[in-house]
Amino acid sequence: GQQLNQSPQSMFIQEGEDVSMNCTSSSIFNTWLWYKQDPGEGPVLLIALYKAGELTSNGRLTAQFGITRKDSFLNISASIPSDVGIYFCAGLGGSNYKLTFGKGTLLTVNP
Amino acid sequence: DGGITQSPKYLFRKEGQNVTLSCEQNLNHDAMYWYRQDPGQGLRLIYYSQIVNDFQKGDIAEGYSVSREKKESFPLTVTSAQKNPTAFYLCASGASWYEQFFGPGTRLTVL
Numbered sequence: 001g002q003q004l005n006q007s008p009q010s011m012f013i014q015e016g017e018d019v020s021m022n023c024t025s026s027s028i029f030n031t032w033l034w035y036k037q038d039p040g041e042g043p044v045l046l047i048a049l050y051k052a053g054e055l056t057s058n059g060r061l062t063a064q065f066g067i068t069r070k071d072s073f074l075n076i077s078a079s080i081p082s083d084v085g086i087y088f089c090a091g092l093g094g095s096n097y098k099l100t101f102g103k104g105t106l107l108t109v110n111p
Numbered sequence: 112d113g114g115i116t117q118s119p120k121y122l123f124r125k126e127g128q129n130v131t132l133s134c135e136q137n138l139n140h141d142a143m144y145w146y147r148q149d150p151g152q153g154l155r156l157i158y159y160s161q162i163v164n165d166f167q168k169g170d171i172a173e174g175y176s177v178s179r180e181k182k183e184s185f186p187l188t189v190t191s192a193q194k195n196p197t198a199f200y201l202c203a204s205g206a207s208w209y210e211q212f213f214g215p216g217t218r219l220t221v222l
Contacts, residue, residue: 031209042213092209101153
């Protein structure tokens with residue numbers, strides 16, 4: 001089946017630093033989604049990308065849909081303590097119309 | 112308030128017992144989904160329903176069953192046939208595959 005490789009698995013950064021994480025796949029996706037999950041809660045949708053090459057921002061978050069349609073990245077600028085959580089990428093399309101999730105990036109921000 | 116509710120937040124059951132997890136939404140969404148999350152893993156799709164009285168198996172349906180008798184409700188039963196039932200279960204609803212809004216989750220522990 002389709003798989004997403006999300007990296008890094010975890011990050012420890014200082015407040016104020018910028019963060020970058022990415023997802024890659026051997027399959028083509030038609031939509032890329034980025035979610036954030038707080039401990040013990042459900043994921044919350046941060047950004048949705050629908051076109052190859054698309055660059056979309058949501059406050060301090062910026063995400064891009066790779067031109068090959070096989071990758072996406074998420075950047076967080078000027079991190080703050082409430083950015084702590086697990087960030088998931090998810091892809092839709094390709095061989096079937098089901099969301100495929102990456103394994104997540106655990107972000108820790110030291111104040 | 113509009114949203115997705117899952118109850119209970121924490122559930123404990125003895126091995127060999129069936130248990131039903133509740134998921135209700137008042138967002139008027141046609142589609143509803145159940146995912147399982149294990150530590151350090153992405154979300155894996157158990158079952159989904161795109162319309163009332165119809166549902167489809169996801170990637171890990173064995174040992175689970177669902178019903179969709181009402182648009183608002185999509186309960187998941189974890190049966191005794193599920194070999195490793197202890198996990199965090201997430202319900203979602205949406206107008207389409209790329210618009211999935213998650214509930215707060217139920218943590219099931221089988222003793």
